[in-house]
Amino acid sequence: MGCGACKAIETDIVEVNFYESYKLGKKLGQGTFGQVRLAKDKANGAELAVKIVDVRHYDEKTGVCTGQISRARNKATRDEISLWKIICSVECSHVVQLHRAFSDNSLYYMVCERCKRSMLDMTVDGLTEADLSNIFKQMALGVLHAHTAKIVHRDIKPDNFLWGGPGHDVLKLCDFGLAAAMPVNGKLQGVYGTAPYMAPEMLLSKGYDYLVDIWSIGAVAFLLSYGKFPYSPAEQTSAAMKDAISRDHPSLCFPTERAERAPCSDQLISFIKSSLCRDVGHRSSAKDLLEHTFIVNKQEAKADGEDGTEAAPQEADQDGSPARPITMHIRSLTDKMMSKVSRPSPTVQNGIDELLQKLFEKYGGEPAGSNMFFSEGDEDKAADSDVSPTIREADNRIKKKNSRRNVKHTTHSGVLSPQAAQALNINTASSEEDQEGD
Numbered sequence: 001m002g003c004g005a006c007k008a009i010e011t012d013i014v015e016v017n018f019y020e021s022y023k024l025g026k027k028l029g030q031g032t033f034g035q036v037r038l039a040k041d042k043a044n045g046a047e048l049a050v051k052i053v054d055v056r057h058y059d060e061k062t063g064v065c066t067g068q069i070s071r072a073r074n075k076a077t078r079d080e081i082s083l084w085k086i087i088c089s090v091e092c093s094h095v096v097q098l099h100r101a102f103s104d105n106s107l108y109y110m111v112c113e114r115c116k117r118s119m120l121d122m123t124v125d126g127l128t129e130a131d132l133s134n135i136f137k138q139m140a141l142g143v144l145h146a147h148t149a150k151i152v153h154r155d156i157k158p159d160n161f162l163w164g165g166p167g168h169d170v171l172k173l174c175d176f177g178l179a180a181a182m183p184v185n186g187k188l189q190g191v192y193g194t195a196p197y198m199a200p201e202m203l204l205s206k207g208y209d210y211l212v213d214i215w216s217i218g219a220v221a222f223l224l225s226y227g228k229f230p231y232s233p234a235e236q237t238s239a240a241m242k243d244a245i246s247r248d249h250p251s252l253c254f255p256t257e258r259a260e261r262a263p264c265s266d267q268l269i270s271f272i273k274s275s276l277c278r279d280v281g282h283r284s285s286a287k288d289l290l291e292h293t294f295i296v297n298k299q300e301a302k303a304d305g306e307d308g309t310e311a312a313p314q315e316a317d318q319d320g321s322p323a324r325p326i327t328m329h330i331r332s333l334t335d336k337m338m339s340k341v342s343r344p345s346p347t348v349q350n351g352i353d354e355l356l357q358k359l360f361e362k363y364g365g366e367p368a369g370s371n372m373f374f375s376e377g378d379e380d381k382a383a384d385s386d387v388s389p390t391i392r393e394a395d396n397r398i399k400k401k402n403s404r405r406n407v408k409h410t411t412h413s414g415v416l417s418p419q420a421a422q423a424l425n426i427n428t429a430s431s432e433e434d435q436e437g438d
């Protein structure tokens with residue numbers, strides 16, 4: 001099963017086979033039940049990305065694909081597409097644009113705008129407050145766009161913002177897999193997302209709305225500013241984190257110094273406090289965040305060529321060792337908090353690769369054994385010669401890091417090779433409950 005021609009999942013999106021219109025390229029990233037690959041539009045050569053989600057059921061114990069369709073994942077994927085489509089019905093440069101979607105019963109294909117790096121890969125050490133203000137502004141713009149479409153994202157975290165656009169300097173919101181439409185009456189229920197960024201009202205089963213996304217923006221702002229999560233329970237597990245957020249224990253406090261020992265302005269502290277506000281009635285909206293003095297003043301100062309902020313000093317630690325690069329520290333914190341079920345499973349990835357190869361041979365018009373995955377090759381190098389030294393520096397860092405991690409096909413972080421996943425003893429079983437994404 002699973003080798004039928006791709007049908008349009010929404011009649012107004014597309015009517016033809018995915019392989020008729022696109023050529024599949026190298027892997028850019030992977031998720032729990034899917035992967036993201038380069039895709040080339042055969043009509044005009046445009047380079048895009050395609051998010052492929054496997055909706056087949058994998059046996060929990062053996063990890064073997066049973067060939068059945070997981071009804072829960074099938075529904076969740078259809079919901080993701082329809083909400084993403086609603087969000088993209090009005091264009092916004094701070095949201096990854098969905099172009100078309102296909103389904104062949106086993107796999108869904110979401111053809112979208114291609115981005116370059118994830119947020120943390122581009123976030124270099126020694127950020128000034130103007131840099132932080134720029135990042136938070138772009139995050140708030142993406143989230144405001146979703147909220148204007150009456151959709152709550154529910155999984156705001158650094159991994160779900162990608163740098164894209166012609167200069168790779170526009171931050172774009174992606175992954176609407178846990179998003180929900182806000183009901184006309186009443187509140188949303190249920191626990192979704194990733195523990196360190198979850199809002200207290202969600203965990204306390206009080207019913208919640210758009211403001212859970214604002215809390216999560218605050219948690220990201222806290223992480224980038226201070227180099228730690230707002231709540232840091234002794235045990236760094238998802239359960240301990242949820243417990244600390246629910247009980248406000250150990251309670252939330254706002255340091256006056258940023259990570260790397262740079263001073264933290266009152267405006268920055270006020271910005272973080274206005275989003276990480278436990279009292280929902282006093283928490284800012286996305287629009288309020290965009291009007292906050294930390295966003296407005298820092299951006300105005302930057303436009304005037306006097307961003308008024310200092311680069312964070314690279315001081316030595318008390319024992320004389322060099323300060324630990326803050327982004328490396330943040331990445332290791334976020335990796336630790338990734339629960340086992342949300343890590344990419346090698347079994348699922350192999351299952352998808354095998355099926356893609358079969359489909360390529362059947363519909364791509366190529367003989368068996370041909371290499372289906374094109375890569376950017378020199379095209380990308382040429383494009384990269386236009387980018388700034390900071391971006392090139394970030395790329396080199398990512399390549400180095402990936403070669404250490406044995407990641408062959410990506411310049412994005414948060415991606416584990418099958419070998420790395422096995423080394424970490426990752427559960428390859430999959431279950432219907434995986435939909436929570438926590």
Ligand SMILES: Nc1ncnc2c1ncn2[C@@H]1O[C@H](COP(=O)(O)OP(=O)(O)OP(=O)(O)O)[C@@H](O)[C@H]1O
Binds near residue numbers: 342413
């Ligand atoms: N449009 C894109 N352009 C380039 N790379 C992308 C794009 N979208 C996603 N990626 C890469 O693929 C990875 C997985 O994407 P995404 O988070 O959407 O998948 P997912 O299956 O929903 O993941 P998860 O199961 O972890 O939620 C991202 O972390 C990113 O590195």
